[in-house]
Amino acid sequence: MEAIERITSKEKMVKVIDPHSDEGYTEIPVVVWNGTVANLTLMALGSSAPEILLAIIEIVGNQFKSGALGPGTIVGSAAFNLFCITGICILSIPSPSAKRLAMIKVFAVTCIFSLFAYIWLIIILVVVTPDYVDLWEAFVTLLMFPGMVILAYIADKDFCSRGPRKPAPEHLDLEATIDAIIEGKEIPEKDGHANKRLTLEFVKKLRHEKGYTDKDVALLVSYVMESQAEHSRGWYRRNAIREMTGSTKLTPSLDDKTKELLETMLLSEDTTGSQASFYSKPESLSKAIIEFAAPSVAVLESKGSVKLNIIRTGKLTSRVVFNVETIDGTAEAGSDYIAVKKSLVFKPNETTLPLEIEIVDDFVWEPDEVFFVKITVDSDENAIVGKRGVSQVIILNDDQPGTVEFEKPSFLFKESIGIARVPLKRSNGADGELKVKWKTTDHTAVGGRDYDETEGELVFKHGEVEKDIEITINDDMDFEKDENFEITLESVTKGAFIGKMKKTMITIVNDDEFDGFVSRITELTNANLDSLKKQRATWGQKFVEAMNVNGGDVEHASVFDYVMHFFTFGWKLIFALIPPSTIWGGWFCFFVSLIFIGLLTAIIGDLASIFGCLIGLKDAVTAITLVALGTSLPDTFASRTAAMRGSSADYAIGNVTGSNGVNVFLGLGFPWVMAAIYWTVQGKSFEVPAGDLGFSVTVFTICSVIVVILLMVRRYVPSLGGELGGPKVPKVIFGVGFIFIWIFYVIISSLQTYEYISGF
Template sequence: MTKNNGTLEEYSCSSGLILPLINEFTWSIEMRAFLYFFGLLYCFMGVAIIAEIFMGAIEKITATTRKVYLSRGVDQEPTFIEVNIWNDTVANLTLMALGSSAPEILLSIIEIVGNNFESGALGPGTIVGSAAFNLMCISAVCIVAIPGVETRKIKGLRVFAITAVFSILAYLWLIFVLVGVSRNVVEVWEAVVTFLLFPLLVGLAYWADKGFPLCWKKPSTISAMMVDGPVLTKDGKMDPDELAKWVRQATHLGLTGEDAAKLAAYKLIMTKHHSHAWYRIGATRVFTGSKKVKPQLSIKLQEVNRNSDSRYYRNGVISIVLLNLPVSENVGKFPVRIIRHGETDTLVCVRVETVDGSAVSGEDFVPVDQVIEFQPKEVVKEIMIEIVDDDQYEPDEQFYLKLSLTHNLSYKHKEVALGRISIMEVTILNDDEPGTITFEERGILVKESVGVAQIPVLRKSGSDGEVSIRWRTIDKKALSGRDFEGGEGVLEFRNAEAKRFIEIPISNDMETQMKDECFEVELYDPSGGAVLGPITKLAVTITNDEDFNAVMDRLAEMTSANVDSMVVHHNDWTSQIKDAMNVNGGDIENATTSDYVMHFLTFGWKLLFALVPPAGIWGGWLSFFVSLGVIGLLTAIVGDLAGIFGCLIGLDDAVTAITFVALGTSLPDLFASRGAAMNEKYADNAIGNVTGSNSVNVFLGLGLPWLIASIYHTSMVCLPT
């Protein structure tokens, strides 16, 4: 009540724990509702940002490892492996769950303490609303987010079953406590049981994770986490040899060293298993214009990344089978095979057209320009090409068959990617003899980093019919099995085929000393009417690639630096404050307009929370407790804002909690689970977090404040009057 002109007028909606800070009696209800609503949204941003720092501390704590030494024999030094101190299941249900649910849990505790140890509506309502949002909305979004026809399954099914049962048991227990035994009253024993269900859940989940020991025997094994994609590390550090192999397999050799390192770091980070905390931090940083948890690729690098790994294509890859095809002038019509690999369950199409070279369309061949369609499960298509035969002598001529993506697709067609061979060279030959088979030159020079040496073998003076030639390698200074993978084989030429390649893998020992090692390849025993040409032996000289080794060393350093820069926590205040002050963590090149806008809106929160001790100090524990305290303070303000806002617009606290507060505190988890569903091989971090979080919310978020309040009231009754 406030006095105004000598009379008392009611000053409604002003009973918060902290707010309002000033007298708002003269303000209109509409203005107050508007300000409190935007204040609530702004504080939700603050809660998300400090929760990100809190999760970073948890990530640091749970990533702690210890060395386990392994014996290698009597005369050998023991080696060691690093194993996590924290069990993943225990970490997920304790620190991780506390990190994602801290605002809801603290809101419930603060409300009951500030309400004379009587239960309010905001805390329990937020927990119930958050549980409903987690189960329904997050589960639905995760299902929809899975790319294409891909599937995800639960890896830790036993743990998931335990948490799922407890998530249902938790709400049945609430009905039993509040309706069945002592209606609307929580007794001490009920609060104790509610709270103790939390360690019971953790214990049973840990037991399930270990395979239910004591129930049946399970062989003891040391398990290592396996991931899909390139393995670019060795003993926890960037391995130049593995990096070199990856570079040779990828199709981005034309990139700069910096771009190659970014792409390698991206692949390394995205193929690792990540915790729910990692995805939660990443989701928050996306919406606040902060430093991203994974390297950001330019449009060019995204294209290279897709071209280097067909798994990134949701609807498959289409390519031509042959890179070049010689045909006789009198062949008439001949088929060209176009294949589709990867995902084949969708309807896709691609354009096929001929392009003039020395051969001219209409004079030497019939032009082609058509769109071919691959039905679901269809993997091979053939297109007929017709050669025009004339009586005039002409030298060998070439034209090209080209694949291209079609535009303006109908809703039925899905986008598809082109494979490595999207252009085929067709050579029109005039000769009808079987021909002679020979090497193109007497020697070639290859670097040891080449991976596979391709040795061209020519068929000259005719290409009629199918012929073959045998080949073998002869060791010189280079030895088969050490420097290359030699042997012998048969090279077959089909009708009108004039050029083939012998492929010999070259070993890269990554040594730095200069060397010139050679071996020979010999052609012999032609068949099908063909004869040997003038060059039947070819010397292959393997040279050391100092430049390549230097590039690999540099790439390894740059890739490691890129990976290190993506760590979700900070080791010192300098880097923490620097990242807080810069949009997108200083990566201006990849910053978007939304990054700038959100960085401007959240700059105050970022700068304020940058003063929280970084997770690199004291193993993350100092940051853990300080950020938890800040979350508690901010949650108290959120509780006041939500309560007063609901009062101003005529909503009960329970409705406000179930809608606005539950949504505001759960949105980061929504995007975190969506990211986990899209990028993880298994669904544990996406759906598994829902059941665990819902259980922990009840047992901690209600059990702990109930326990505090029930003990308080019991002690007050026992005190003498």
């Protein structure tokens, strides 16, 4: 997989016209290999090498006579891939989220070829030349492979479509890049690298956090980027194998310190209400976050009580106990309110709890008074207190709508702040809903260029006494002097008043220091990402990594890593003999890898036959069960990871049909061509008994058609969401149903092999 990724990631520089360049053109890197072609050729050959080589070795080792193990493994592996892996991927997406196939045309081509591949086997083994494969049939089977690749490439490029072409999600689209250059827009960074603008989105919420170094923040940024990035099928398969064997992971490992920083970032993301696609959802946090819904509430003294809402985000599945306690301000417990000091409990999946505090109405006029309510969590609880851990309660002594004004005559914001929040205070009353209209006046800052929002309306709900005017500040990354603009309160709801401070001056300060900080984080992040993607340059480095658990990163190694490293240590050393993928562009590594896989496959093939004989299993049953499961195990973990982390279902199930077709066209077509030529030269026909194989293929084909139809039902019925995930009940029904279809296929095929039911 390392060799394949190096081969298919090869780039060439293409000159494109650039009206904004002094030379009149710009050179941009373009990947030589098309993603669809790479998946159906090298990637499919690499992932299906054991099945294909097993069929070839069996034919050659059996004096060019057909055996049961090779073809049976190919059909059995295809059944497991399509039925079980698809079912597991459907179940892996948390409800009610759903994911769909983005490249549906490519899926349609590979799906049609995959189904036809097995229908073709029935035609040549049962209908046209029963129990024999002629030379022309073998050649047609093999030639279907390039035919499938060509048609899939046409579908990928949308050559037959009249509308604009949609690029594959994992590739930089050349035409779109050229358009961006002509229009003077920013060109995306090379895949897998952070630019300053992207890094800025991560670090601007964290730069005020204490106790973290640049290295900590860069590690976190690289972790989030790598976790959310679109990866190739080979990457998912390689990472799955590394996680299974206690080897070097392809994603950064976080220590407790950076995990805490991640939770801080997600908490900040959640409380600010902004939506950034590269952040995980707060529900993915390892701890629950307990905080008040509002930092300040107001209540009329005559109301008798005030209700505060306490919310929980982050981990929702556990039971959490926390404490609340009131603290005096200008209001005193006993005379102005009844003190509270007690414990509350969030039940599993409960997200909101009300807290009611009694207010004492003494019928004596007093100015507005305040007290505070604080949340605390015991250290042994699986929870933390959020940023709104304290809420201020204001007791109002009149029933007026109140007066609105700014807190200060001026505010200072750095250009990198992103969103400037200018607070408005409501005093001397908080009765009813109050609307305030505001607008900006340009000074040296220009609305629409240096900042976005130029006017708006702010609504205070009943009892609310503090709100923020939010204005987006645009960071153009260029050095410039400080700029400013003014915000003026224009009007307010009838009955309310605008206070003396009706205007405030906003100054945008250039942040050179922050820009330097972002540059350092960007460089460190890219260094982390490059270290994950580096292919070991020497044999020595391969052996060092093979001999150490987790590739030498002992600090982040788990118990599972140590156990699997112990069991796979010998295999790691053997396969460390394969040359690094840095030699000859990866081709040397690729072909030597196939030789090693072929040798191991020959051994495994004999062991499988011997083991089946010892426990009384025929080769046909051994092939569709034990051997097929073994060869498909890495793909199972890889597809599940791709389903959970990818933005679409393409790398999870979209490539299953392609691999199934490649298995038949190459895994059966190539050895059958060799055998057919051998027997034709001798004036005989190549005999392939249709009995077990023909029956197994027929059952698999019928089940495959059913599964594909059900997948399309999931795609086009809105209530089901998409091919993967969706509402819990239908998701479980479809996912478990697909797995049971595989069990049905194995049982029926096995019963026929042992002649409990008749075959062909």
